[in-house]
Amino acid sequence: MKYQAKKKALILLADGTIFWGKAVGNLEGSSFGEVCFNTGMTGYQEIFTDPSYFGQLMVTTNAHIGNYGVKEGEEESDSVKIAGLICKNFSYTPSRDGATDSLENYLKNNDILAISDVDTRALVSYIREHGAMNAVISTEVDDIAALKEKLAQTPDMKGLELASKVSAKEPYFFGDENAPYKIAALDLGIKKNILRNLAKRGCYIKVFPYNSSFEDLKSFEPDGYFLSNGPGDPEPLESAIAVAREIIEKDLPLFGICLGHQIIALSQGVATFKMFNGHRGINHPVINHLTGKGEITSQNHGFAINREEVESNDDLEITHSHLNDNTVMxxxxxxxxxxxxxxxxxxxxxxxxxxxxxxxxxxxxxQSKQVIA
Known part of the structure; x- marks a missing residue:
């Protein structure tokens, strides 16, 4: 058990608002990024390792974080991707038989600054009212003026290309090479569980870097194409947009998730926009317009596509909508x-x-293979 005195820390928002807390463990310093919150009651390890969260300071609304530690095999990438963690109660000692390490060690090994003892209800309420914005978490509480100066230089998420920061540097394979289907996946920040879901359905996947061309993907002679999730603004990803456009023009099977969904929309002339807060949690209600059924979904995105432009596009139709704010899902x-x-x-x-x-x-x-045959 660790009861040593905790070092004072703060969250400084771009508008100058400050929330106070304590540093987790013995890490010190400052971490900058866009502050956002996730409403999930479980799954913090998956959240922290999701490449879509790259560059963001994560506020967890669940009051207890770290209580079940971390477990090898439950990560969504090879490292923690959040810029920093903000929570209420941090549990240093995991109480889970299957835990392979404590969250404290996990964050320390990934050099991730975390602060606890924060009034997260007040912080989340503030973000909900004023919108997601840049922030800094820091133990350097004696020089707030210097923190403000550095924070002012932090680039906004709007217009920020981040896929290159998390994408594979070289192509790699996933699954059984003797599987019946071959998939070319464009890695914009792909989650491991996407690859697992494809593999268990008989897919052998070749994962390509974010800036790969259609010819690169085509060289694998795939049966289908996939555009992954990922961080940042989709608009700067001109190469990926061009790849999506060519796949669609050739009428090849294409599936996109999250950032991949936005890339597909942009390839068809539909604009994207930065949301006021975004959707992040595992309890978002969605209506499937094709079946009339509701779905409870996991979401993580700060950008969305323009509904009016989809509705006026002769080639596209909306299949899913968010039941809280009617955004296109x-x-x-x-x-x-x-x-x-x-x-x-x-x-x-x-x-x-x-x-x-x-x-x-x-x-x-x-169906595509039958048509070709």
């Missing part, structure tokens, strides 16, 4: 073999309401 092309969703059907630890979307992708591939 899914689209499909009316005449081409392409669909995408804004949420995460591969969610770990859940919910699993939308895993059928992977089956739908496989069915689209089967």
């Amino acid at each position: 899914g689209i499909r092309h009316k005449t081409k073999n392409c669909f995408s969703v804004q949420y995460h059907p591969e969610a770990g630890p859940g919910p699993n309401d939308a895993t059928y979307l992977f089956d739908q992708f496989i069915e689209n591939i089967k």
